[in-house]
Amino acid sequence: MTNTERKLGEAKYFLKQLTPDFVYFDYILSAYLNAARSVTWIMRHEFNKVVGWEDWFKSCKISDKEKNLLKEINDFRILSAKKTGIKTDFFLIKGLFVVEKENDYPTVENFLSECNEGDVVHLTLYDENDEEFHNKSHDENGFSIMLRRKDDDENSNFSRKSISNLCNDYLIFLEKQVDICVGKYSQYILGRRSD
Structure with missing residues (x-):
């Protein structure tokens, strides 16, 4: 060789x-x-x-x-x-929502890998400026990640x-x-x- x-x-x-x-x-x-x-x-x-x-x-x-x-x-x-x-970009919803922080990738990947086919997962989307949402209590088994909407003009x-x-x-x-x-x-x- x-x-x-x-x-x-x-x-x-x-x-x-x-x-x-x-x-x-x-x-x-x-x-x-x-x-x-x-x-x-x-x-x-x-x-x-x-x-x-x-x-x-x-x-x-x-x-x-x-x-x-x-x-x-x-x-x-x-x-x-x-x-x-x-x-x-690491898409949470292919072509639409991008995981913003790179260190969130493993959390998302791990969470999704533990889901079985057919499992229902609740996803709550909110505006980061929504004070009312921030003040509510959230399930301790869940997690929060930052997503951004993919711009239509992003370089494909x-x-x-x-x-x-x-x-x-x-x-x-x-x-x-x-x-x-x-x-x-x-x-x-x-x-x-x-x-």
């Missing part, structure tokens, strides 16, 4: 963990982006001394769709690794589902590149290691 294939395997591992309803989605996304974007860097380091590899790599044709994919992934990686990090590219799909598309692109590279040039690398 080449180092490039090993790094691709790491990206595959994190992509399998990247499920939109997972509370630590953003952390797994960061790990996936770092592993996936490293694949071609590892490839370049591993194969750059093999005769013909650099010419092959530079001659690889990619479609406009693939160019856009690479740009989007790179933008996400830069945001994740070099700027603010990516903060996706940051939805967990769209990010997961983008990451999946990028992995397919990488697999194709790695398969071609390894098929053409791995014998030179693997032969060097056995010397």
